[in-house]
Amino acid sequence: MRSLKQMFQYLVLALLLPALFLGYSLYKLGVVNEQLAQVNLDRYTSYLLADELRQSSDDLTRLARTYVVSGNPEWEKQYFEILDIRNGKKPRPKQYEKIYWDFRAVGQDPNRGSDAAVPLQDLMKQAGFTEAEFAKLKEAQGNSDDLVNTETVAMNLVKGQLADGKGGFTLKGEPDLAKAREMMHDKNYHAFKAKIMKPVDQFLSLVDERTAGAVAHAVEQKNLWYRLLVGSIVFLLVVAITFLAAIVRVLMGRFGADPLAVRHAVEAVRAGDLSADIPVRLGDTSSVMAALSGMREQLSKVVSDVRQGSHAVALASKEIAQGNMDLSNRTEDQASALEKTASHMNELGAQVKQNASSSYQANELAQNASKVATQGGEVVAQVVETMKGINDASRKISDIIGVIDGIAFQTNILALNAAVEAARAGEQGRGFAVVASEVRALAGRSAEAAKQIKLLISTSVERVEQGTHLVDSAGSTMTEVVTAIQRVTTIMSEISTATSEQAERVAQVGQAVTLMDQSTQQNSALVEQMAAAATSLNTQASDLVQVVEGFKLSSRS
Structure with a gap:
């Protein structure tokens, strides 16, 4: 055809x-x-x-x-x-x-x-x-x-x-x-x-x-x-x-019956009625009605098998759900214990971190003290140098005062000579004698002032020398202080390093415990999901049983 x-x-x-x-x-x-x-x-x-x-x-x-x-x-x-x-x-x-x-x-x-x-x-x-x-x-x-x-x-x-x-x-x-x-x-x-x-x-x-x-x-x-x-x-x-x-004509042969009869047969299968026989002409094996009849028979067998299997699945899923519920309870207990352990490890880690932080702050304070002491030693050294400069300058001033004193002495002699010469000149040298007298008086006062300044400078030089000795002693003391503080800083640094390493190890332990806790919680969630899936499977198996029950089978099936 x-x-x-x-x-x-x-x-x-x-x-x-x-x-x-x-x-x-x-x-x-x-x-x-x-x-x-x-x-x-x-x-x-x-x-x-x-x-x-x-x-x-x-x-x-x-x-x-x-x-x-x-x-x-x-x-x-x-x-x-x-x-x-x-x-x-x-x-x-x-x-x-x-x-x-x-x-x-x-x-x-x-x-x-x-x-x-x-x-x-x-x-x-x-x-x-x-x-x-x-x-x-x-x-x-x-x-x-x-x-x-x-x-x-x-x-x-x-x-x-x-x-x-x-x-x-x-x-x-x-x-x-x-x-x-x-x-x-x-x-x-x-x-x-x-x-x-x-x-x-x-x-x-x-x-x-x-x-x-x-x-x-x-x-x-x-x-x-x-x-x-x-x-x-x-x-x-x-x-x-x-x-x-x-x-x-070809379509009528292909349908195997009137299209209205084909429609009624299809609607019966669609409604789940597999009990009614579908009429097929003698020798017809290729029409729609013949195929529909074969499909009805196969569906009847499949529905019967599914009905039996769905009951077995419902029973097995119920048992799986019960086992999963027991496993879920045990997993939740384990998760609770791990959660407490993780909490304690977190507290221990926090305390160790706090100790590390305190040692780190002490180390910083020691380092700052070392820096301050070093700066103080440097300042004392600068003061020593300054005192030495002042001492040298005082000595130079003393020398200059000596020069001034010599100049005043020579000026006095020159004024004396000028007065003698003015006396010899008589009336003409009277004015010059007055000037020479005033110069001599000024030279005398300059010499007196130079003596006083020299005395003060000498006293100042002695005190500067005493201050220099004291500053040298202070510099030596500051050096010893700096050395001691540096030792303290080294010790605090070692303590801080050890505390940090301890804090890291405690943190690693805490992370490991946390991961174990998370894994346990995930396992618990998975078990709960499995339990829910088993429950859902049980529900679906029950629904499947109800759906399959909706098919109407012949007494032969």
Whole structure:
């Protein structure tokens, strides 16, 4: 038996060729519609161009007649504007096929804008006319141009301008309005108009014959392809219905029963009713109903086995849960003991850390005292040096005082000699003797002051020497103090190091106990989880038993 996939493939293959033909028919129908639209557009364009030629001739006639009657130059201006537009000398107004010059005659400009300046004959060439059609339009425009010459002569008569025989109107004469009107209204003028319109009428007949044939051919093609399109659709529907009927027969065979009966059987299995037999046709081993019947039998066996197994699982899980609860209690007791041990170790560690901290502070204090003592020794040494400098300076001052005393003694001798010399000089040396006496007195006082200073300096030098000896003794004492403090510092450093090592080891022991406590607590948590899992397993096993009990089995199961 073929599969549904193969049948659908055959259906697609059977529909492919008609579908392709249907698509091609739609394409050709669109092409024919476009051709028909183009033929109608060409026909419309032909009528517009022919009508423009006819309308321009009528407008020229109307404006020329109006001018020869009124003599208003505005009509002459519009007359030549029409000629310029038709001959391509001025831009062509947009939508020129609409009413234009009648609005201009009353001063209303349509104001639709302008296109390019293109002669009417060029537009006729672009329209794709046949040679015969174009010849008729050209003949009509030539006749219209001949009539323009007559109209030009008549309009120049109104202005008193006569033809000079060279194509111009340079000769002056009297305006002849009557003759101009006669030229624009006599039989010859109407004969010219008929001569213009006859080729236009023949052109329209030729265009109508040509386009009517093209339209008829396009309509015939359109009807042909439309009939082919309808036939393709009918053929596609017949093929599709035939294949769908075959597919329905195949599906009925695949289901093995009516789809409604299959649905009832599936709903019974879905509801858990495995007791009802599923009817299967004799010899049917591959239909949905046959597979559903086999599935019902297998499900009945599975449900029966699961029901028995779920009872065993529920009993075993209950025992596991009880054992886990006992293990959890013992683990919690062990965790409590380890927690207390960890607490004591933490307290011991804290005390050791405090001792280490105290020894560290004592070590720092000893080091600071050593530093202070060292600084004191350095200061004492500096004081000794300073005292020595003061002693040396005092000795130099004493020497300087001796020099000053010698100078005062010599000054006294010089003053004495000066007084002797002044006495010898008599009256002339009296003033000099007074000065010498004063100098001598000053020298005496300087010598006395120098003696006193020398005495004070000597006393100061003795005291400085005593201070120097005392400072030397203090320096020696400070050196001994520094040495003793450094020994204390070394001992405190060793104590601090030992205490720190002890604190680290106690901390390591505390960490080990803490890890043991954490591991025990984790074990306790895992045991509790196992107990909870066992309880959950027991609950789920009970639920499974209840679920399996929901299946309705036959008495054979």
